[in-house]
Amino acid sequence: MTTAPLRLLAVHAHPDDESSKGAATTARYAAEGVEVLVVSCTGGERGSILNPSYGRDITDLDEMRSVRTVEMAEAARALGVQHRWLGFVDSGLPEGDPLPPLPEGCFALTPLEDAAAPLVEIVREFRPHVITTYDPTGGYPHPDHIMCHRVAKEAYETAGDAERYRGRGEPWTPLKLYYNHGFSMARIRAVHEAMLGAGLESPFGDWVESRAAREIPEREVTTRVPVADYFDARDAALRAHATQIDPDGFFFAVPRDLELDEWPFEEYELAESRVATTLPEDDLFAGIRPPEETA
Numbered sequence: 001m002t003t004a005p006l007r008l009l010a011v012h013a014h015p016d017d018e019s020s021k022g023a024a025t026t027a028r029y030a031a032e033g034v035e036v037l038v039v040s041c042t043g044g045e046r047g048s049i050l051n052p053s054y055g056r057d058i059t060d061l062d063e064m065r066s067v068r069t070v071e072m073a074e075a076a077r078a079l080g081v082q083h084r085w086l087g088f089v090d091s092g093l094p095e096g097d098p099l100p101p102l103p104e105g106c107f108a109l110t111p112l113e114d115a116a117a118p119l120v121e122i123v124r125e126f127r128p129h130v131i132t133t134y135d136p137t138g139g140y141p142h143p144d145h146i147m148c149h150r151v152a153k154e155a156y157e158t159a160g161d162a163e164r165y166r167g168r169g170e171p172w173t174p175l176k177l178y179y180n181h182g183f184s185m186a187r188i189r190a191v192h193e194a195m196l197g198a199g200l201e202s203p204f205g206d207w208v209e210s211r212a213a214r215e216i217p218e219r220e221v222t223t224r225v226p227v228a229d230y231f232d233a234r235d236a237a238l239r240a241h242a243t244q245i246d247p248d249g250f251f252f253a254v255p256r257d258l259e260l261d262e263w264p265f266e267e268y269e270l271a272e273s274r275v276a277t278t279l280p281e282d283d284l285f286a287g288i289r290p291p292e293e294t295a
């Protein structure tokens with residue numbers, strides 16, 4: 001058991017990932033008095049302009065970094081969370097056959113200990129009880145997402161060990177590690193079918209078909225956090241990433257009423273735990289909260 005304030009650390013690969021994965025959860029906990037820190041491993045320098053209404057192209061890495069720094073600050077304000085950069089450079093999403101090599105010096109090519117060291121330092125300083133990140137596949141096969149998983153798991157495992165990462169702060173042992181599963185097949189199907197049932201065009205049609213065809217094994221969802229009151233904050237945070245998020249696109253295709261009826265949660269997989277908890281859960285701090293706080 002633990003004394004307040006509880007602290008949550010959400011580790012993401014690029015600015016905008018915190019707004020598309022688990023955003024309403026961070027907004028909810030922050031509003032409830034939990035200290036929430038979002039870490040972006042890279043500056044998103046190699047992202048493309050994905051919003052057709054953005055109006056101009058940016059190809060220079062330094063310019064992209066500065067534009068996305070401003071976007072990220074606005075998203076963090078919308079969610080009510082603290083934010084830190086880990087300071088690595090976006091690896092880009094390699095495309096083509098054969099795939100081109102990753103750019104020199106990028107995050108995904110950084111040796112694990114070098115890449116994890118600044119995160120271990122943040123964990124020892126911020127002292128989170130809970131850490132969230134992606135599953136070992138990255139949730140989506142971007143080299144930075146896979147690397148993000150690796151550094152977050154490394155930090156979870158080693159931050160409490162005084163023999164590791166010496167000179168990077170006083171040891172702190174986080175209690176739970178979760179993987180984000182915002183796009184579980186259960187959610188996709190439920191929303192997809194409800195959209196069709198309402199006579200609307202579903203944004204998930206291709207997704208349902210391609211997932212079924214590829215038979216991707218579903219990872220386990222252990223924890224559903226109710227977040228109905230925080231979709232506004234999530235959407236404001238998404239819109240803050242104007243270079244990346246089309247305000248008329250995919251992320252806004254599901255009407256709010258339908259989303260509230262079908263899926264007022266965000267989902268997680270409890271990957272590691274140093275406390276006893278009973279699955280399924282509806283709270284990332286289950287087993288950690290002082291008993292009088294348990295809802």
Ligand SMILES: [Zn+2]
Pocket residue numbers: 013014017142145
């Ligand atoms: Zn990303």
